[in-house]
Amino acid sequence: MNKSTEKGLVPELRFPEFKNDAEWEKKVLNNKDIATFVKDREPLEQLKLNSYVSTENLLADYAGVAKASKLPPSGSFTSYKPNDVLISNIRPYLKKVWCADKIGAASNDVIVIRPNAKVSAAYMLHILKNDEFINFVMKGAKGVKMPRGDIASIKAYPVALPRLPEQQKIADCLSSLDKLVSANNQKLDALKAHKKGLMQQLFPAEGETVPELRFPEFENQTSWKKRSFSKLFEIGGGKDHKHLPSGNIPVYGSGGYMRSVNEFLYDGESACIGRKGTINKPMFLNGKFWTVDTLFYTHSFNGCTARFIYLLFQNIDWLSLNEAGGVPSLSKVIINKIEVMIPEIKEQHRITDCIDSLEELITAQSQKIGALKTHKRGLMQQLFPILIGEANAT
Template structure:
């Protein structure tokens, strides 16, 4: 038994180690709540000491360890958990969203955010890497209470087992992950810049409400004059054909348009009979009549089936569906769609085809439609390429964390 224990103790080293530390021996097992590891902060900050930059809640911590965004408003009253630079803030509602931020300033956090402060003998960046990990999130979720809005158990968090090397190795690992975090942040900023650029272009490439000429126009179309306006019913017909067994099933999403249903993370109950769905052909424009006012629309990339709760728009002659797909996502036009939707409250609004058909749509020459659609789709492709690069960097980061920290099973005590 003693030999077995010795082998297990010797295994408490990472699989991948910087050369300088390969002979430094095993790491030391600790618990998150140990007095020489961290404090769970209880000090309070008053509301009058906070502003939108220093107030942190679960709403402005971004998921997937993505940092924070500026708070949109301050709460009307209350006191808040004090945080200082180097503290790790853990959103304690729905922990699976991976909302964890390492503070770079002073401020106050809402009661749904746990503030953990590493002790002086623990490198703050190394400590942050221990908590910004799937292993920690999985552990917290196992002890979370509640179904719809699970909440982590703080007393259980304090029992989280971790392994700690000497301070010099901590610093080396911290420096490495800080460099990788900087690459990830730079890539994320690049994607945000592309999305902002696209949003700005969309505002420029389509006329403002009440106008007939866009503010930005490709040179070859500047002499063509004003855009026409026609009722949507003259540009699209309502496709009501029944689904077919050999067609794939698609859903309409707000952010990603028309997407294969089996690629979505959320569970959606399928209608067992294909004939209970609607048929859509490639290039049809599809919208969710209950969410059109939020931007739930897109263009079909192939022949498919969709829910009977959707409206399938068949484009008529000289109509570029992708052009209108982008138009329907603009801020001004979402307001128009909301105004034409029927319902007593906003969460019950529906846009039936008969009401959609009465909406006046701007329509330039077909060549200009295609030029605008191609421009915006090129930006979408660039955003997708850079998003894939970001996902690859995050996967690389997670893989290295598994290699540069000892295996969880070796920490059983």
């Protein structure tokens, strides 16, 4: 967020009707003029599923709150009321923030902040819905696996405060962007659901030899053939990369990209699956690449394409084939024994072209959402003055 200027504490970008308004006030979140950290308690017996809020049913990415699936067995919880702002206090769940629209109670992992008379609840919500707040709070986080935000840091978070009308104008502007992001997320979800449904129709169901949905030019063609993966491709194992100098050849493990080196293990298209660790997220690689020993790659395809094998990989429940009791693991033996139904090459190409077109739409939609989020971050940097470093404001 932009720095204060010689004119005083004002943002870089200000709505025209407020350009001649007074400077913004600088406070900390726990200041009596800003908010109260609620400590009221409510007996568990009075709770209902639709009014109980915990880290589990607060939705990620500031998407609100869902109905709780169950109530905890005992204990007292912080009560909340409409216009209170609730925030999960466990990383990575600090992006679970909600402005209450009803009365209820929250678990001990949820902080309830009640804006005072000079602060709009919607404005408060946007103060907490940004990475700057998360980074500030997590500097004092306690814990390793599920660190908790430091309450003292949360209370000391610096806040810039204009008059209520300007607060509401800013909140309305940012909320409209949030709604646009939400609408585009729904479109992305719909595209992913469409792809999933189409995949189910384009591949034969269990015990069938043809798919439910077949392109017209193949309706009178022969049935798909059952073949084991051992007959369709060979499996390559990854190798250590630490001795290799840096370069422009990407190195992948089961978790994804790791670094770039100056040599490659394989050059071409390949469907890859994790050998250890993340074994249920196939990836498709094309061109020169190197893999480490946690990732298998495929090559020497026989009667199939790498892209079609990648689609087949997405239809397999890999976790059910896990061979280890600790870190999930797969072996070449297990993979080679898997049998699948497969059509002729021309039909494979037709199916992959269809799915690829959907993937392009999904990628474009994801990029659009990313651009909207980037736009919002840039806008927030202009709509709020910088206050980090001024946490001792009173």
